[in-house]
Amino acid sequence: MFERVLIANRGEIALRILRACRTMGIGAVLAYSEADRDSLAAQLADEAICIGPADARRSYLSASAVISAAIVTGCDAIHPGYGFLSEDAGFAEAVAAHGLTFVGPSAEVLERFASKEATRRLLGSHGLPTIPGSDGMLLDDEHALAEAERTGYPVLVKPSAGGGGKGMRMVRTPRELVAAIQICRSEARAAFGDDSLYLEKWLEDNRHVEVQVVVDRYGHGIHLGERDCSVQRRHQKLIEEAPTPALSEAAREELGDRAIRAVVAAGYENLGTLEFLVDRDANFYFIEINCRIQVEHPVTELRTGIDLVTTQLRIAAGEPLGFSQADVTFAGHAIEFRINAEDAARDFRSQAGIVERFYAPGGPGVRMDSHLYAGYEVPTYYDSLLGKLIVWGPDRPSAIARGRAALDELVVDGVITNRAFHRAMLDNPAFIEGRVTTNLVDRVGGAAFLTPRS
Amino acid sequence: MARDHGSNDARMKERTPEERRADHAAIDRLADELLPALVAKLGASGLGELDVREGAWRVRLRMPADGRAARRAGGSSRGGQQPSPMHATPPAHAAPSTRSSSPAPVADPDPGPPTRAVATSPAVGFYRPRPDRAAGARVRAGDPLGAIDVLGVPQELTSPADGIVGASLVEPGDPVEYGQDVVEIELLGAPAAPPPAAAPATATRPEAG
Numbered sequence: 001m002f003e004r005v006l007i008a009n010r011g012e013i014a015l016r017i018l019r020a021c022r023t024m025g026i027g028a029v030l031a032y033s034e035a036d037r038d039s040l041a042a043q044l045a046d047e048a049i050c051i052g053p054a055d056a057r058r059s060y061l062s063a064s065a066v067i068s069a070a071i072v073t074g075c076d077a078i079h080p081g082y083g084f085l086s087e088d089a090g091f092a093e094a095v096a097a098h099g100l101t102f103v104g105p106s107a108e109v110l111e112r113f114a115s116k117e118a119t120r121r122l123l124g125s126h127g128l129p130t131i132p133g134s135d136g137m138l139l140d141d142e143h144a145l146a147e148a149e150r151t152g153y154p155v156l157v158k159p160s161a162g163g164g165g166k167g168m169r170m171v172r173t174p175r176e177l178v179a180a181i182q183i184c185r186s187e188a189r190a191a192f193g194d195d196s197l198y199l200e201k202w203l204e205d206n207r208h209v210e211v212q213v214v215v216d217r218y219g220h221g222i223h224l225g226e227r228d229c230s231v232q233r234r235h236q237k238l239i240e241e242a243p244t245p246a247l248s249e250a251a252r253e254e255l256g257d258r259a260i261r262a263v264v265a266a267g268y269e270n271l272g273t274l275e276f277l278v279d280r281d282a283n284f285y286f287i288e289i290n291c292r293i294q295v296e297h298p299v300t301e302l303r304t305g306i307d308l309v310t311t312q313l314r315i316a317a318g319e320p321l322g323f324s325q326a327d328v329t330f331a332g333h334a335i336e337f338r339i340n341a342e343d344a345a346r347d348f349r350s351q352a353g354i355v356e357r358f359y360a361p362g363g364p365g366v367r368m369d370s371h372l373y374a375g376y377e378v379p380t381y382y383d384s385l386l387g388k389l390i391v392w393g394p395d396r397p398s399a400i401a402r403g404r405a406a407l408d409e410l411v412v413d414g415v416i417t418n419r420a421f422h423r424a425m426l427d428n429p430a431f432i433e434g435r436v437t438t439n440l441v442d443r444v445g446g447a448a449f450l451t452p453r454s
Numbered sequence: 455m456a457r458d459h460g461s462n463d464a465r466m467k468e469r470t471p472e473e474r475r476a477d478h479a480a481i482d483r484l485a486d487e488l489l490p491a492l493v494a495k496l497g498a499s500g501l502g503e504l505d506v507r508e509g510a511w512r513v514r515l516r517m518p519a520d521g522r523a524a525r526r527a528g529g530s531s532r533g534g535q536q537p538s539p540m541h542a543t544p545p546a547h548a549a550p551s552t553r554s555s556s557p558a559p560v561a562d563p564d565p566g567p568p569t570r571a572v573a574t575s576p577a578v579g580f581y582r583p584r585p586d587r588a589a590g591a592r593v594r595a596g597d598p599l600g601a602i603d604v605l606g607v608p609q610e611l612t613s614p615a616d617g618i619v620g621a622s623l624v625e626p627g628d629p630v631e632y633g634q635d636v637v638e639i640e641l642l643g644a645p646a647a648p649p650p651a652a653a654p655a656t657a658t659r660p661e662a663g
Contacts, residue, residue: 034633050631051578065632068604069578072629098605 001317002026002077002101006070007041008060009081012371012387013293014041017079020309029073031066033059035379040371049073054381060084063091067098077101077316083383086292089114103316105270105291112267116288117160123274126262128286131277133200141178147199148177154202157181159188159195166191170202205437206277207246208232209284211259212300213272214311216321221264223256224300224308225330231425233348233441238418239425240296241335242303245396245434246278255284260325263289271312295338295388298369302334302392333399334392337407337422339370341384344421344446350384353377356414361406365392365399368410378415386417396434400426424449571615572623573637575630579604581611583626583637591619599637602630617641 004027007017014030018041021028030045035054042048051069052059059065061084070078078095080086086104093107104110113119124130134147137160148155148171157180159167167188169180181197189195207230215221228244229237243252259274273290297308306328315321341351355376360368370387378386391406393399407423425431428449430440441449575581583600587593593613601608613619620638624630 049578050633052632059632064605064607065578069631071605072578072580072631 001319002075002313004029004046004073004075004077005103005313006031006066006073006075006078007045007081008066008069008078009084009086010036010039010041010060010371010382011385012369013081013295014039015044015371016369017081017309018045020307020313023307024310024313026313027075029069029075031060031069033381035381038376040373040376047073054379056084056381063088063094066091067095067100070095070100071098075100077103077313079103079313080292082292082295087114087290101316103313105268105272109267109269110291113289113291119289120286122266123262123286123289126265127258128262128274129284131200131203131285131287134198137196137198138181141181144177144181144197144199145174148174151199151201154204156200156202157184157197158200159184159192159197161188161192161194161196167197203277203279203285205439206279207244207436208237208275208438209244209246209255209278210273210275210290210294211256212294212297212308213260213263213268213274214308214315214321215260215264215269215272216315217269217318218320219264219267220321220324221260221268222321222323222325222328223260224304224306224328225256226252227296227299229296230436230438231431231441232438233446235438237296238338238340238441239335239422239431240299240338241333241396241399242299243330243333244278247282247284251282251284259286262286270315271308295385296336298367298388298390299334299336302365302367302390303330303332304328305331332392332394333396334390335399335403336388336390337403338385338418339387339389339410339412339422340418341378341386341415342418343416344418345450346447348418348446351378351416352380353415355412357411358413359409359411360387361389361409363402363405365402366406367391372412386412386415389422400432418446421446421449569641570620571613571617571639571641572635573599573611573614573639575602575611575632575634575636577602577604577609578631579609579629581624581626581628581630581636582608583622587619589619589621593617593619593639611636613637613639615639615641 001024005017005021006029007014008031009017010032018028018030027046030041030048031051032039032042032048033052033054033056034050036042037050049069049072051065052062063085066078066085078100080091080103085091087110089107089110092102092104092110095102096107105113112122120130132151133155134144134151138144138147154170154172155177157169157171157177167184169184171177171180184197185195188197207228209226209228211226212224213221214224225242226244227240227242228246229240230246231237231239247255255276263272263274268289270291271293273294275287275290276284277287278284293309293312300306301308311321342348343351355372355374355378358370358372358374358376360370367390368387369390372386389403389406389410391399391402393402404423404426407419407426410419412419430436579602581600582603584598587597587599593599594616595613597613598610599613599619600611602611617639620640622637624634624636630636
């Protein structure tokens with residue numbers, strides 16, 4: 001096992017990794033930027049080292065600064081957390097080249113799963129359903145019309161290159177398709193210098209369901225069930241829960257089994273999350289894999305009793321997993337609320353400021369992972385996540401009841417948070433009935449959830 | 455409102471009296487007109503940072519995480535970490551540290567003009583001093599004092615001001631973090647005093663901000 005781990009991240013996840021190190025008797029060194037000098041993790045770590053200015057490109061995203069910090073503080077491993085350098089194959093390779101261990105998949109594995117398109121093909125070949133669409137790129141209008149007919153309308157026209165919604169159009173008829181192809185080609189050419197397009201079936205009212213997997217270095221892997229992350233805003237998850245209300249128990253088991261079989265066959269290693277879209281008819285389609293610890297990992301921890309971060313550290317140190325699928329039991333229902341410095345009444349505009357008061361809720365089945373303290377200044381340079389409130393109950397209604405009580409108890413003064421949004425969501429019939437789809441919040445706007453219902 | 459100024463020290467020397475007079479006029483104008491206007495503009499704009507260049511001058515204003523911070527300064531519980539409210543101090547007299555959110559350099563016991571500056575580490579790594587820049591050596595702003603070894607790649611540690619190399623705060627070969635105080639520089643009189651040596655080489659220093 002490692003003696004000393006460098007935590008190359010900030011906020012609540014830095015604290016989470018620090019806690020995992022403490023329980024394992026591993027020394028923890030925090031690498032921080034100037035903006036995070038006063039952070040809770042910097043205060044609690046065995047040692048804290050400033051690696052650069054607030055600008056993440058010169059601190060948390062600087063591979064040389066992070067590795068140099070690990071070397072000068074005598075660490076033997078680097079935990080990248082999520083975001084920043086966590087899925088950077090070049091970084092993982094450089095860490096290994098300096099004789100340190102990257103807590104995550106090897107550079108080779110990260111490389112293999114780096115391209116979304118290639119990963120879909122790879123895992124598709126190992127039995128995961130992917131979203132149906134055109135066979136390769138669209139040659140001309142005639143070919144596009146034939147492929148759309150075969151896929152079934154509505155379809156999404158997508159550029160092969162780039163991202164961010166540019167050159168992307170949803171069409172419902174052949175006439176719309178022909179017009180869209182022309183527009184998408186010119187948009188894609190202008191944005192990415194590549195006008196090749198393909199088609200994907202458009203899934204209406206879908207849900208986001210993901211599967212947590214753990215695979216050791218010896219090809220022994222298990223899944224830890226799924227999480228439903230359908231409460232989103234512009235692809236940013238706000239609430240995650242498990243089990244998903246969208247699938248039957250048999251369907252959830254099938255999803256987990258197929259996911260773990262596919263990633264083990266494809267040679268994945270370490271912690272990972274496979275994301276799926278689930279359509280109205282409960283069909284699931286693989287979209288992408290995240291090769292790191294996820295923000296919402298506590299949902300799985302509360303249902304399984306397995307500490308994912310210590311497990312990740314053990315696997316990275318070369319230990320075998322040590323338990324099998326049959327040893328994993330799932331209990332009750334867990335829900336996580338991302339407490340963000342965002343004003344849901346004003347289009348979720350991000351907020352900053354000094355936290356004047358912070359009281360974390362408690363009681364049975366209530367967990368608060370947060371780096372806040374009274375007097376802490378929320379920096380403007382990074383994401384708006386202030387912490388995560390995770391509740392557990394023997395069933396979904398009791399988890400929701402605990403969620404309401406815990407959200408009512410949570411106090412964050414000095415900075416506007418989205419607490420009221422979460423509280424309102426727990427009284428919303430769509431959420432109570434488990435019918436929220438990924439487009440709901442964007443369609444009606446966050447403010448709509450804040451209006452009291454009679 | 456935090457103040458963060460570009461390093462003008464390198465451009466402040468090797469100037470003719472006319473140029474120096476022009477500099478002082480520019481400083482006065484900056485302090486009296488430009489800065490208050492920029493502060494107001496930054497406050498109203500909702501931007502996090504403003505970066506303005508005019509001639510050889512560069513001024514950067516950065517909003518703290520919350521605009522209220524400036525009004526609350528002094529009463530905050532953050533133990534002196536809070537950047538001080540904006541003062542329209544001429545950049546030439548400013549502390550050379552590039553750290554905007556950290557306490558002032560250690561050596562500043564009296565309220566008069568600073569007599570000492572500190573070279574801070576540009577990176578995290580191991581400190582390698584230059585043998586020819588030991589204590590007592592005369593240096594100009596921007597002169598290398600040594601390097602920080604970052605994974606075998608040296609990153610220059612430069613003098614923040616004209617002066618004489620003073621005490622070293624870090625042993626050779628010791629690890630340093632980003633922004634750490636490494637070497638003290640004893641300043642040579644007021645900024646308007648004649649430069650210690652007129653080497654034309656540094657006069658060609660690029661004007662990049």
